[in-house]
Amino acid sequence: MFLFKNLFSKPLSVQLTVTSHNGFHLRPVAQFASLAKSFSCQLTATFNNKSVDTKSVNTLLSLSLEKGDTFTLVAQGKKADEALEALQRLFETLMQNDKEIKQREKAVYSYEGSVIEGEIISEGIAIAPTYTYRTTEVQHQSEMDFSTALSKSIEELETLYRNKEEDENAAIYLAQKELLLSLGTDCHTLRELEEKVEEGSKNLIGTKLDAKKSDYQDILQRVKKHLGLEIQVTFPDSPFILLCEDLLPSEIDHLQQTNVTGVVLKETSIHSHTAILLRASGISSLIADTQNLSEGESVILDTHAGVIVQDPSANDLQKAKEHRGKDHVQKVRAAEKRFEPAITQKGRPIKVFANAADPNTAKTAKEEGAEGIGLLRSEFLFKDVKPSLETQQKAYKEIFELFDDITVRTLDVGGDKSLPYIEIPAEENPFLGVRGVRLFQTHPELLEEQLHAIFLAAGDKPIKIMFPMISSVEEFTQTKSFAQNVARKYQLDISHLQFGIMIEVPSVLFLLESFNDVVDFYSIGTNDLTQYLFAIERTHPLLKADELSPALFSAIETILHTATKPVSICGELAANKDAIPQLLNLGMETLSVSPKSIAQTKEEIRDV
Ligand code: PEP
Ligand code: MG
Numbered sequence: 001m002f003l004f005k006n007l008f009s010k011p012l013s014v015q016l017t018v019t020s021h022n023g024f025h026l027r028p029v030a031q032f033a034s035l036a037k038s039f040s041c042q043l044t045a046t047f048n049n050k051s052v053d054t055k056s057v058n059t060l061l062s063l064s065l066e067k068g069d070t071f072t073l074v075a076q077g078k079k080a081d082e083a084l085e086a087l088q089r090l091f092e093t094l095m096q097n098d099k100e101i102k103q104r105e106k107a108v109y110s111y112e113g114s115v116i117e118g119e120i121i122s123e124g125i126a127i128a129p130t131y132t133y134r135t136t137e138v139q140h141q142s143e144m145d146f147s148t149a150l151s152k153s154i155e156e157l158e159t160l161y162r163n164k165e166e167d168e169n170a171a172i173y174l175a176q177k178e179l180l181l182s183l184g185t186d187c188h189t190l191r192e193l194e195e196k197v198e199e200g201s202k203n204l205i206g207t208k209l210d211a212k213k214s215d216y217q218d219i220l221q222r223v224k225k226h227l228g229l230e231i232q233v234t235f236p237d238s239p240f241i242l243l244c245e246d247l248l249p250s251e252i253d254h255l256q257q258t259n260v261t262g263v264v265l266k267e268t269s270i271h272s273h274t275a276i277l278l279r280a281s282g283i284s285s286l287i288a289d290t291q292n293l294s295e296g297e298s299v300i301l302d303t304h305a306g307v308i309v310q311d312p313s314a315n316d317l318q319k320a321k322e323h324r325g326k327d328h329v330q331k332v333r334a335a336e337k338r339f340e341p342a343i344t345q346k347g348r349p350i351k352v353f354a355n356a357a358d359p360n361t362a363k364t365a366k367e368e369g370a371e372g373i374g375l376l377r378s379e380f381l382f383k384d385v386k387p388s389l390e391t392q393q394k395a396y397k398e399i400f401e402l403f404d405d406i407t408v409r410t411l412d413v414g415g416d417k418s419l420p421y422i423e424i425p426a427e428e429n430p431f432l433g434v435r436g437v438r439l440f441q442t443h444p445e446l447l448e449e450q451l452h453a454i455f456l457a458a459g460d461k462p463i464k465i466m467f468p469m470i471s472s473v474e475e476f477t478q479t480k481s482f483a484q485n486v487a488r489k490y491q492l493d494i495s496h497l498q499f500g501i502m503i504e505v506p507s508v509l510f511l512l513e514s515f516n517d518v519v520d521f522y523s524i525g526t527n528d529l530t531q532y533l534f535a536i537e538r539t540h541p542l543l544k545a546d547e548l549s550p551a552l553f554s555a556i557e558t559i560l561h562t563a564t565k566p567v568s569i570c571g572e573l574a575a576n577k578d579a580i581p582q583l584l585n586l587g588m589e590t591l592s593v594s595p596k597s598i599a600q601t602k603e604e605i606r607d608v
Pocket of ligand 2 (some may be wrong): 468504525527528
């Protein structure tokens with residue numbers, strides 16, 4: 001009976017549009033397939049008359065979905081509606097969070113030696129002899145059979161992913177795990193896996209996903225390693241610039257332990273996982289054709305200008321050394337001075353706070369020199385399962401112990417951010433719908449528990465509590481009264497806590513005088529304020545608001561002139577070096593930026 005119902009239940013479908021500039025590539029595809037597998041219903045994706053199973057990374061990738069492409073996701077069977085909704089939510093979040101990798105602008109150069117031009121992966125200057133990458137394969141005796149080697153490799157990738165979960169590049173390991181799962185499923189021998197890998201990577205040739213071929217080779221190598229195949233790579237004992245066709249993502253960790261000063265790859269793209277990891281490692285790297293370079297030749301690799309200089313003259317070398325010295329001094333200076341206050345040329349101290357997402361990023365923020373937390377995005381606690389009061393209290397306490405000045409934002413979901421266990425009815429325009437505090441109209445219990453946990457964790461500390469997506473004074477006063485009632489219910493004194501709002505909705509600009517009477521502070525969320533000012537969704541596939549538009553600065557100016565309570569800024573604009581001088585000139589005193597931008601933001605401030 002049950003089976004009958006499932007087999008013949010009507011299929012449900014939804015149209016999903018790829019909005020990320022990078023397309024629907026391996027990392028988001030892996031996360032999507034991983035969630036799809038948790039549902040027992042059939043889930044297929046159809047694009048250009050081709051339908052594939054979404055539970056397999058390899059088949060889903062074969063659709064080669066690029067920005068602007070719309071595919072149909074069809075669910076049929078048990079909990080098809082739930083599956084569709086959860087996948088749609090995840091897809092939107094993945095698209096929203098997938099950062100665009102842009103081609104870097106090249107600095108102008110004037111070298112006397114002959115120059116090979118390339119595409120910049122990661123910026124810096126290296127001066128050293130070249131060394132061509134070479135490997136030797138050694139086959140050891142191995143007792144392990146193919147299926148154990150396969151499961152060991154999957155386990156290893158899972159562990160790598162889990163261990164690096166807070167690292168923004170951790171998804172690369174999840175992607176490789178899912179890829180190996182999808183390719184390895186029906187394989188019984190290494191030969192079969194090799195064939196699948198070959199076929200899978202062949203399908204990527206000529207598509208935007210071409211650069212992900214190295215991931216196919218990487219997973220194959222991992223399985224082979226368990227079967228006794230050792231790849232030996234030796235590197236020089238002195239500094240060298242590595243020339244290579246391509247590297248496997250898993251090789252970058254090892255490379256960092258060597259004397260490498262620069263890397264030139266021939267066959268990759270700025271979007272590949274190898275390139276992403278090279279950027280994260282900070283090694284100067286370029287994509288260029290190096291067939292005219294000979295082994296051991298001393299060259300300059302200038303990846304600010306995107307060039308390799310052959311036969312550099314004495315002048316070239318001096319110039320490059322000076323530039324390298326400046327880079328070094330700048331990095332070291334920024335890092336060394338990260339704990340020092342950021343004071344402008346005119347002697348104005350500016351506070352640099354961090355946007356934290358969990359206890360780990362809060363700890364990193366501390367190590368990076370943050371003076372406080374300007375925005376704690378509390379969504380991290382809520383993303384998989386509903387957190388208990390105790391879990392929340394423990395996490396907040398851990399963070400609250402790190403700094404004296406902390407602003408915690410109450411749960412901010414809806415629009416682009418969803419919760420797997422909360423049903424927000426489908427909306428025509430979710431960014432104009434149930435977002436931020438508006439969710440608590442229907443789910444007050446979520447806010448009650450969160451506030452209770454924050455109050456308990458705060459103890460005597462004057463924590464600041466911030467409400468997102470406030471659009472009217474009443475919304476704020478009602479939410480604050482709700483908080484006071486929660487404190488009364490649990491007999492907690494919260495008179496030392498402050499309550500403020502994110503300024504993200506333009507209506508607030510026209511109500512500031514009334515807000516001044518009720519709030520304790522403001523924080524400008526330029527990510528959302530920009531989308532609402534320009535009526536351009538922040539995830540829109542084709543449209544993009546100008547983040548440096550005078551309209552936005554004029555809005556910020558209005559806020560700073562009208563507000564009588566402290567104002568900070570926590571949107572992306574706060575770390576934009578082209579915006580910092582203007583923000584400071586308008587009177588901004590506190591910038592809250594991502595932990596990795598703290599040292600540099602302080603340096604930018606010192607130059608104003
Ligand atoms: C903002 O909107 O600028 C902001 C900081 O909040 P989020 O990016 O989390 O929406
Ligand atoms: Mg926002």
